[in-house]
Amino acid sequence: MTVRGSEQRARLAAFIQSPRLARTIGAVGIVTVVGLFGITFWALVVHLSGVDQRLFPGPLAVGTAMMDLLISERFWSNFLVTTQEAVTGLSVGCLAAILVGIVVANSRAVEIVFMPYAVALQSMPKMALAPLIVVWFGFGFSSKVILVATLVFFPMLVNVIAGLRSSPSEEVQMLRASGASRLQLLYFLQFPNALSFIFAALEACVVLGVIGAIIGEYVGAEGGIGYQMLQYYKQFRTAEFFALMIVLAALGFGQYLLVGAVRRRVVFWSR
Amino acid sequence: MNITARLALGSKLQYQLRSNSVYVLAGIVLFGTLAMWEASVRLLEIGSFVMPAPSDVVVSFIRIVKSGELFAAAKITLIEVLVGFGIAAVVGLTLGGLVGLIPFAERFLMPYVVAGQCIPTITIAPLTLLWFGFGVESKIATAAMAAWFPIFIGTLNGFRVQSPAEQEMLTSFYGSAWQIFRMLRIPRALPYIFTGLDVGFVFAILGAIVGEFIGGSAGLGVRILEASTFYDIPSMFAYLLTLSLIGLTGHGVINGIQRRLLFW
Amino acid sequence: MLQSSPIRVVHPSIETSAQNKHVTGVDNPSVISAKSIRKTYLDRAGREIEALQGLSLDIQAGEFVAIVGPSGCGKTTLLKMLSGLVEPSSGVIYLDGRAVTGPSTDVGMVFQHATLLPWRTVLRNVEIPIDVQRLDRQRGRKRALELLDMVGLASFADRYPSELSGGMQQRVGICRALVHDPRVLLMDEPFGALDAMTRDDLTLELQRIWMESGKSIVFVTHSISEAVFLADRVIVMCPRPSRVVEILRIDVGRPRLLNKVSRSALMDYEDHIRGLFNVMEIKRNDS
Numbered sequence: 001m002t003v004r005g006s007e008q009r010a011r012l013a014a015f016i017q018s019p020r021l022a023r024t025i026g027a028v029g030i031v032t033v034v035g036l037f038g039i040t041f042w043a044l045v046v047h048l049s050g051v052d053q054r055l056f057p058g059p060l061a062v063g064t065a066m067m068d069l070l071i072s073e074r075f076w077s078n079f080l081v082t083t084q085e086a087v088t089g090l091s092v093g094c095l096a097a098i099l100v101g102i103v104v105a106n107s108r109a110v111e112i113v114f115m116p117y118a119v120a121l122q123s124m125p126k127m128a129l130a131p132l133i134v135v136w137f138g139f140g141f142s143s144k145v146i147l148v149a150t151l152v153f154f155p156m157l158v159n160v161i162a163g164l165r166s167s168p169s170e171e172v173q174m175l176r177a178s179g180a181s182r183l184q185l186l187y188f189l190q191f192p193n194a195l196s197f198i199f200a201a202l203e204a205c206v207v208l209g210v211i212g213a214i215i216g217e218y219v220g221a222e223g224g225i226g227y228q229m230l231q232y233y234k235q236f237r238t239a240e241f242f243a244l245m246i247v248l249a250a251l252g253f254g255q256y257l258l259v260g261a262v263r264r265r266v267v268f269w270s271r
Numbered sequence: 272m273n274i275t276a277r278l279a280l281g282s283k284l285q286y287q288l289r290s291n292s293v294y295v296l297a298g299i300v301l302f303g304t305l306a307m308w309e310a311s312v313r314l315l316e317i318g319s320f321v322m323p324a325p326s327d328v329v330v331s332f333i334r335i336v337k338s339g340e341l342f343a344a345a346k347i348t349l350i351e352v353l354v355g356f357g358i359a360a361v362v363g364l365t366l367g368g369l370v371g372l373i374p375f376a377e378r379f380l381m382p383y384v385v386a387g388q389c390i391p392t393i394t395i396a397p398l399t400l401l402w403f404g405f406g407v408e409s410k411i412a413t414a415a416m417a418a419w420f421p422i423f424i425g426t427l428n429g430f431r432v433q434s435p436a437e438q439e440m441l442t443s444f445y446g447s448a449w450q451i452f453r454m455l456r457i458p459r460a461l462p463y464i465f466t467g468l469d470v471g472f473v474f475a476i477l478g479a480i481v482g483e484f485i486g487g488s489a490g491l492g493v494r495i496l497e498a499s500t501f502y503d504i505p506s507m508f509a510y511l512l513t514l515s516l517i518g519l520t521g522h523g524v525i526n527g528i529q530r531r532l533l534f535w
Numbered sequence: 536m537l538q539s540s541p542i543r544v545v546h547p548s549i550e551t552s553a554q555n556k557h558v559t560g561v562d563n564p565s566v567i568s569a570k571s572i573r574k575t576y577l578d579r580a581g582r583e584i585e586a587l588q589g590l591s592l593d594i595q596a597g598e599f600v601a602i603v604g605p606s607g608c609g610k611t612t613l614l615k616m617l618s619g620l621v622e623p624s625s626g627v628i629y630l631d632g633r634a635v636t637g638p639s640t641d642v643g644m645v646f647q648h649a650t651l652l653p654w655r656t657v658l659r660n661v662e663i664p665i666d667v668q669r670l671d672r673q674r675g676r677k678r679a680l681e682l683l684d685m686v687g688l689a690s691f692a693d694r695y696p697s698e699l700s701g702g703m704q705q706r707v708g709i710c711r712a713l714v715h716d717p718r719v720l721l722m723d724e725p726f727g728a729l730d731a732m733t734r735d736d737l738t739l740e741l742q743r744i745w746m747e748s749g750k751s752i753v754f755v756t757h758s759i760s761e762a763v764f765l766a767d768r769v770i771v772m773c774p775r776p777s778r779v780v781e782i783l784r785i786d787v788g789r790p791r792l793l794n795k796v797s798r799s800a801l802m803d804y805e806d807h808i809r810g811l812f813n814v815m816e817i818k819r820n821d822s
Binding site: 030031034035038055056112113116117120121122123124125127128129130131132134135136206207210211214215218219226229230233236238241245248249250252253256 | 296297300301321378379380382383386388389390391393394395396397398400401402473476477480481484485491492495496498499502504507511514515518519521522
């Protein structure tokens with residue numbers, strides 16, 4: 001057995017016997033119990049109030065709807081469409097924010113010119129732009145991407161700028177004194193420091209990606225989960241609608257966890 | 272820092288305009304940009320259904336103001352936003368207070384709160400039509416459902432703050448739990464609560480607008496959608512501008528109240 | 536020629552007999568009476584850790600008692616138990632003849648950090664005990680202003696804590712602890728966070744306040760010179776295990792001053808206490 005292997009086995013053995021395991025099991029247990037309580041309460045409310053399940057479905061209906069969805073091909077192709085829209089939009093918005101952020105953070109002139117607009121545009125609810133974007137870019141993939149990118153751009157921009165500025169001034173001076181150029185300063189110091197801000201903002205923005213994609217599809221689309229949700233709504237298939245919302249939440253949560261995991265590996269030095 | 276707090280950080284660009292000269296400069300830049308925009312549209316003969324010139328937007332704006340369309344639509348949307356926000360605030364504050372103050376509630380509910388941040392409540396918009404019809408009520412519902420969560424999280428964070436030294440001080444002077452809550456916990460929670468309210472207001476507007484997109488007969492969102500079917504981009508810009516003004520005003524009011532209340 | 540009076544040492548009386556649960560007679564002059572106080576707590580692994588070994592002490596009315604010792608000797612724990620913020624694991628504390636079960640209205644506490652509420656003015660901060668205990672507002676305000684005047688902060692009554700220096704904030708804290716006219720003032724290293732000159736200032740001021748008001752003061756500090764300067768009696772504590780080593784009476788007249796004459800009279804006491812700690816150091820190294 002290799003040194004590494006026996007090390008890992010020892011660690012595993014320690015974990016199993018440790019109070020940490022008990023605590024983790026305890027935590028999982030609590031979550032499950034609370035979850036079961038919630039679902040039971042939901043079921044009771046629905047069945048006792050006798051509400052039409054087409055208006056407000058019970059957990060059973062939603063559960064079965066979910067099962068049916070997961071085996072339907074149409075669902076998965078829609079899922080793929082929406083996920084692509086969200087992820088692409090996130091990437092575009094993020095990239096744009098990084099590029100603009102670098103420029104703004106490094107040039108006082110650009111900052112003074114640009115930032116008042118940014119502040120003013122902040123207060124506009126950007127989802128209201130959806131119809132405009134659909135007019136300009138059509139019903140297809142690109143309009144959703146643009147919408148998501150717009151939604152995500154401003155929060156990311158703020159964080160990029162804050163991150164680029166977060167480098168401790170002593171370190172900046174140290175590098176400058178060693179003759180580093182602007183670009184080197186950026187590469188060696190400012191950007192790595194900014195990364196922790198960027199990833200933190202990204203974690204927050206993944207949900208925006210999902211929302212943007214769906215709203216975009218609500219306004220005008222031919223495919224995607226939002227499109228499917230609209231269909232279900234028109235057909236009074238509320239249980240399926242709920243199931244899709246859960247799927248969306250899972251999509252957002254999954255992305256959040258993914259970004260978090262990547263963040264911990266890439267920006268391993270920050271908490 | 273949780274998601275909503277980070278979103279709040281993003282949606283509140285804390286840009287401090289340092290002196291009057293910056294305002295003047297910004298004004299000059301604004302004017303210059305508008306001029307360039309106007310010039311390029313005219314010179315390049317870009318159709319107004321692609322990109323309208325500022326003058327077109329202004330013309331449309333004046334037209335919809337004169338015809339009363341703007342105020343009628345704005346009034347409806349404003350009602351939806353304000354009532355929805357009000358409901359969201361009540362629900363969010365109460366639940367946030369309960370979960371934040373009841374000792375174990377948080378431990379039990381935290382994973383669900385975190386997961387809950389990922390549920391896109393705005394997407395429930397179509398269902399509110401089913402439940403409440405096509406009138407104002409469904410938009411109020413959507414606005415409330417979109418806005419309550421940030422307020423809840425803000426309040427929750429506010430009451431999670433513990434200032435043990437201050438609590439001890441009040442206890443030593445014979446302070447009761449209620450007095451500690453009133454005199455200490457609430458003021459300490461307010462900054463976070465206001466952040467939540469700020470974000471919540473934006474979401475309320477979003478909720479109302481999206482609700483109108485999906486199915487409505489009146490309101491700014493409906494007008495925007497209408498204009499889009501006619502490719503009347505200048506009007507769309509005009510309505511969007513109005514929406515921005517509403518957003519700015521709301522933000523300004525909340526911020527203003529915050530600054531007066533939280534002068535320290 | 537300076538006369539240094541003999542140092543009289545009073546040994547702590549550790550009672551091994553059963554706890555005396557009954558309140559002692561009316562003619563008990565002690566304003567605070569602690570009997571067989573012990574404090575333990577459970578650490579992470581569930582073991583019982585003794586934070587304070589059994590001790591008993593009596594504080595007379597109008598007395599200034601200092602508790603001095605290094606970090607971890609239990610002095611803050613002891614003070615918190617006297618204030619009712621912390622419950623002793625065994626033993627009873629009597630305040631004015633009544634057993635202490637929680638914070639009391641007859642106690643005013645001063646902390647190391649003034650802990651003024653930033654959203655209240657200086658005056659409103661001083662009035663906190665009045666608000667909390669629902670005392671007469673008019674009289675309370677009058678008293679608050681008098682106290683602020685006494686410490687020279689009358690003109691700052693309507694300012695906010697952020698506008699005050701550390702020393703000034705501590706003065707406000709002292710006013711706050713006095714506004715409801717408590718019999719006892721408990722002070723937990725109140726000058727610890729201040730610079731040396733402000734410390735000197737406030738030490739003299741505290742002596743003046745005490746002499747004028749006649750309150751009983753229990754003053755916790757890790758500064759031997761501060762303790763000896765201010766106190767009628769000094770309780771010396773040491774850690775591991777936390778216990779009282781000695782209680783000594785300071786027989787130097789009042790008011791004591793920060794000049795050479797006064798200080799040399801007190802220096803013998805300081806040396807004696809320092810000697811105690813050196814002995815403890817040597818003891819620790821031996822064991």
